[in-house]
Structures are given as C-alpha cells and as structure tokens.
Amino acid sequence: MTTIVQLDVPFRQHSKAARQAALLKTFAQTRRTQEDVFWLKENAEMLNILECTGADVAPAALAPFRGFYDDIEARMEFFPQYYRFLLSLCLDLEDLGMAGAKGAALTEWVAAEGLADAELSDLQRAEARRLCARRGIEALPEDRGLDARLRAFAARSRTFAMPNKKAAYELTHIVFYLSEYGRKDPQLDSDARRSLMFAGTLAFLDFNADLLAEICLAMRFAGMDAPDVWEIWLMQQIRSFSLEAGDAMADDYHEYLMLNWFMTKAGQGGFGDHVPEGRVTFVRSRPASAPLRELSQCIYAMGRARSPDWEIMRDEVAAQVSDEAQAALIAAEASTAEFGAFFEGFARTGLRGRIAAGGAS
Numbered sequence: 001m002t003t004i005v006q007l008d009v010p011f012r013q014h015s016k017a018a019r020q021a022a023l024l025k026t027f028a029q030t031r032r033t034q035e036d037v038f039w040l041k042e043n044a045e046m047l048n049i050l051e052c053t054g055a056d057v058a059p060a061a062l063a064p065f066r067g068f069y070d071d072i073e074a075r076m077e078f079f080p081q082y083y084r085f086l087l088s089l090c091l092d093l094e095d096l097g098m099a100g101a102k103g104a105a106l107t108e109w110v111a112a113e114g115l116a117d118a119e120l121s122d123l124q125r126a127e128a129r130r131l132c133a134r135r136g137i138e139a140l141p142e143d144r145g146l147d148a149r150l151r152a153f154a155a156r157s158r159t160f161a162m163p164n165k166k167a168a169y170e171l172t173h174i175v176f177y178l179s180e181y182g183r184k185d186p187q188l189d190s191d192a193r194r195s196l197m198f199a200g201t202l203a204f205l206d207f208n209a210d211l212l213a214e215i216c217l218a219m220r221f222a223g224m225d226a227p228d229v230w231e232i233w234l235m236q237q238i239r240s241f242s243l244e245a246g247d248a249m250a251d252d253y254h255e256y257l258m259l260n261w262f263m264t265k266a267g268q269g270g271f272g273d274h275v276p277e278g279r280v281t282f283v284r285s286r287p288a289s290a291p292l293r294e295l296s297q298c299i300y301a302m303g304r305a306r307s308p309d310w311e312i313m314r315d316e317v318a319a320q321v322s323d324e325a326q327a328a329l330i331a332a333e334a335s336t337a338e339f340g341a342f343f344e345g346f347a348r349t350g351l352r353g354r355i356a357a358g359g360a361s
Contacts, residue, residue: 016271016272017056017057017058017061019271019272019273019274019275020050020055020057020058020061020271021058021060021061022274022275023046023271023275024046024047024057024061024062024064024065025061025064025275026275026278026279026280027042027043027046028043028064028065028068029064030278030279030280031253031279031280034068037082037085040082040085040086040089041085042253043065043089044085044088044089044092045254045257046257047088047089047092047093047096048088048092049257049260049261049264050092050096051091051092051095051096052181052182052261053261053264053265055096057096057097059097059098059099062093062096062097062098065089065093065098066098068089069090069093069098069100069102072086072089072090072102072106073102073105073106076106076109080113080115083110083115083128084124084127084128084131086106087103087106087107087110087131087132088131090102090103090106091103091107091131091134091135095134103134103135104135104136104137107131107132107134107135107136107137107139108135108137110128110131110132110137110139111132111137111138111139115128115139116128116129116132116139116140117140122146122149122150122153123150123170123173123174123177125140125143125146126146126150126173126174126177126178127173127177128140129146129177130177130180147178150174150177150178151174151178151188151189151192153170153171153174154171154174154175154188154191154192154195155189155191155192155195156191156195157191157192157194157195157198157345158345159195160195160196160198160199160202161198161202161341161342161343161344161345161346162202162345162346162348163202163206163292163296165208165211167199168199168202168203168211168215169211169214171195171196171199171215171218172199172211172214172215172217172218175188175192175196175218175221175222176217176218176221179218179221179222181221182220182221182265185222185223186221186222188222192222193222193224194338194341196215196218196219196222196224197336197338197342198338198341198342198345199211199215200212200215200216200219200226200227200230201332201335201336201339201342202292202346203215204229204230204233204328204331204332204335205290205291205292205295205328205329205332206290206291206292206293207286207287207290207291207292207328208290209233209234209237209255209258209259210254210255210258210259212230212233212234213234213255213258213259213261213262214258215230216230216231216234216262216266217258217261217262217265220265220266227335227336228335229331229332229334229335230335231262231266234259234262234263235263235266235268237259237284238259238260238263240284240285240286241256241259241273241282241283241284242283242284243256243273243274243275243276243280243281243282243283244276244280244281244283245276245277245278245279245280245281246279246280246281246283247279247281248281248283251281251282251283252282252283252284253282255282255284256282256284291321291322291324291325291328291329294321294322294325295317295321295325295329295346298317298320298321299313299317299346299347302316306347306349307347307349308343308344308347308349308350309340309344310333310339310340310343310344311340313343313347317329
C-alpha cells in the first residue's frame with residue numbers, strides 16, 4: 001500500500017512586495033550565474049518591467065544585486081559589448097531605489113567611448129540613445145535621422161501582414177523607445193497603427209502569447225485600444241503557467257514576464273504566483289498547433305487561384321481548415337475592421353510582377 005504524506009507548507013508570500021522580492025531573488029541568484037550573458041538579459045528584463053510599471057520595491061528586495069552594482073564599472077570596462085544590458089541594469093536599480101549614483105558616470109563613459117556608434121541596427125541605436133538620455137546624455141548627437149528611419153520601418157504596414165516575428169518584435173520595441181515605455185506620446189501615424197493591428201492579428205492567429213502581449217503593451221503606450229478578444233485571450237493564458245522547482249536551462253520565463261507585465265498595465269494584477277524556493281522553471285502548457293500554420297498552408301496550396309479579397313476567400317478557406325482554426329479566424333475577423341486589409345497583404349498576390357522563370361544554361 002502506498003502512503004501519501006502531505007506537507008503543510010505555509011504560504012509565506014502573502015503580499016505583492018514579498019512575491020516581487022522572491023521573483024527578483026530567483027532571477028538574481030538561482031537561475032544563472034552573473035558571468036552568463038543570459039543572466040544579464042533575464043535580470044534586465046525583470047528590472048525594466050518593475051521600473052516601467054512604477055513598482056514600489058523594498059530596499060531588501062534589491063539586496064541580491066548589491067555585489068553586481070558595486071562591481072559594475074569593472075564589468076562595463078571589460079565587457080563593453082554588453083553595455084546596453086549593463087547600463088539598463090544600473091539605471092533601473094538606481095531608479096527602483098538602490099543607494100548609489102553610478103548611472104550618470106556610466107552614461108557619460110558610453111557616450112565618450114562612442115559605443116552606440118558601433119551599433120548597426122537602428123533599433124539598438126534607439127535603445128542606447130534612450131538609456132543615455134535617462135541621465136541627460138546624448139549618445140548619438142550626429143544622428144538626426146534615427147527617428148525618421150524608425151518611423152518609416154513602422155509605417156510599412158505590408159511588412160506586418162506576413163509572418164515575420166523578428167520584424168514584429170522590432171515594431172513593438174520601436175514603440176517602447178519612442179514612447180519611453182508609455183511616458184510620452186510616440187506620435188504614430190495611421191500606417192504605424194495599422195502595422196500594430198496587422199502584427200497583432202498574426203500573433204493572435206499564431207497563438208503567440210509572448211508577442212501578442214508585447215503588441216498590446218505597445219498599443220497601450222501609443223494610446224490605442226487593443227481588441228477585447230486579444231486581451232481576454234491573454235488573460236486566460238496566464239493560467240497555463242506553473243512555476244516549478246527545476247533545473248531546465250530553457251523555459252518560458254520571457255512569456256511569463258510579458259504576460260504579467262501586460263496584466264499589470266491592464267489593471268489586472270500581475271505577478272501573483274507563489275515563487276518556489278531555489279531554482280525556478282517557468283513552464284507553460286501549449287496548444288498542439290496554431291491556426292496560422294493551417295491558414296498559411298491553405299492559402300499557399302491555392303497557388304495563383306488565391307484572391308486577396310477576404311469576402312471571396314472566406315468560405316473556401318473555412319471549408320479547408322479545422323474547426324479550431326475557423327473559430328480563431330472568426331474571432332480575428334471580428335476583432336478589427338481592418339481584417340480585409342490585413343488579408344490582402346497576407347494573401348501575397350499584390351506584388352509588382354511575377355518572378356521570371358529561369359532557363360537552363
């Protein structure tokens with residue numbers, strides 16, 4: 001006979017502050033070592049969310065970062081390739097209440113060394129500019145066209161009517177930086193707003209909670225209303241997570257952070273889970289498939305017979321995809337008046353010309 005022993009472990013994280021402290025401790029001390037670049041990434045993301053949401057973090061909760069902060073100048077000098085992570089961590093720690101004022105000197109050093117000039121990506125240049133500006137330093141005084149290039153990328157709506165996760169994440173971060181994470185109007189034009197709608201439609205059809213959470217955040221920062229069906233679905237997804245004691249190196253931590261960040265900004269709480277002691281693994285149960293793949297396969301198989309007109313294609317597509325995909329398409333169509341315009345780009349029939357067939361040589 002099997003004996004089942006139930007342990008009566010007290011739930012000690014009764015307050016939001018206690019849960020924040022436990023989450024900071026697990027990222028700072030138990031998941032990775034500080035010599036791992038992924039430690040920088042995970043902790044920069046966690047602290048950035050707390051800073052951007054105006055979290056009231058107790059000084060004791062920041063104590064696990066004290067040694068890192070005390071040594072940050074040496075780290076910056078030896079690892080300048082990670083200056084954006086390091087600078088973000090330093091500034092957020094100070095702005096969340098850690099005693100010290102190293103951020104000003106670090107931003108001056110970054111600008112003096114011209115580290116932002118070594119960035120090939122406009123998105124990374126924009127992040128560097130924003131970080132330095134937090135301490136009143138101009139990192140790119142000669143680059144007067146950066147905003148225009150970012151806005152031109154965001155305004156090319158047809159980019160975001162086709163599956164391209166990298167482009168979609170870049171779009172959200174452009175809005176993050178232009179809006180200073182919701183602190184000012186990013187002044188998006190109608191094309192950039194349409195881009196967010198298109199990218200969100202794809203993320204919803206792909207059941208990509210991580211990306212859709214970022215898109216809904218970007219829309220909030222831009223003063224836009226995200227479709228109710230997207231936000232309701234996101235709030236449902238947080239229940240698919242479990243925080244477990246474990247040693248898995250790859251998990252769903254980023255999706256967990258983005259969903260809880262979204263819930264915080266939506267006024268729905270966020271970060272309400274009990275955090276186990278020791279190393280924590282963030283595990284999410286996922287659907288076996290997503291409607292987007294079915295839709296793409298269906299449209300591609302039609303070849304030249306496909307039409308950019310959703311009114312013409314609706315019934316034919318519905319007849320070829322699963323009931324689950326049909327339901328998702330109905331919800332996606334109902335969520336935006338621009339679904340027809342989205343589908344016109346998704347169908348990919350409007351290119352300037354067909355590619356000429358190559359002959360044998």
